Amino acid sequence: MTKRTFAQINYNPCFQFGAHQAAEIDYSTVMSIHGDHINEVHNIPIEELIQPFHSSIDESKVKSLMQTIQDHIDDVPPIDVIWIKGRLGGNYYYCFGGCHRLEAHKRLIKGTIRAKLIKANIAALKVFLGSSTPDLK
Template sequence: MPRISVHSDVIEEVHEMPFSAISRPFIPELDEKKVRSLMKILSDPQKAETVPPLDVLWVIGSEGGNYYFCFGGCHRYTALKRLGAEFVRVKLVQVTREVLKNYLGGSTPDFK
């Protein structure tokens, strides 16, 4: 089986979580045709689950807060956002602040 995601290819459990809880700190470069195609598929309840869940990096803060970030899946993320999705299917990948620093560099917050 081909590797689908460097983060979650070994994670089988899929969760539903509030879309509003996910941070996406970078502006994506999009192929509008691909976004529209995904919107069409995601709007069809019989086809929506054929779209892979988003990989969401999950950091637990020093005081127990939960922080969620999505860096990949920009076309899926954008399609879901435009459709006004309240809940989305995700694979949660628990990471440390240090791992998240690989993505955010010096702008990595001090998670509480």
């Protein structure tokens, strides 16, 4: 089992990871490099998620997730959502992963999805979107 502190991990410093104290990470249990240290889970309205990139969907994964969501939703890890406050205070929720979980929720006509919010800023968003980054208000 490999354990490291946040100081030893190469992560994007534009993301705000809360307390800046070193935390030991057990990589055998890490579900997400961005949200694993976040305990709070929110129910985010699916219609508010911005998904700038669409991945190829593996139908068997989606069907399996749909069954698990119906039977034991707590067994499905929350997705990571990048939360950005616009310059005029608007909330923007970007989803760059979790495409199979999101698709399963959509097909089940769920209004919300469990998510860990990762507070970020426009500079962090530009890492992903480059010159396509919109003017967030």
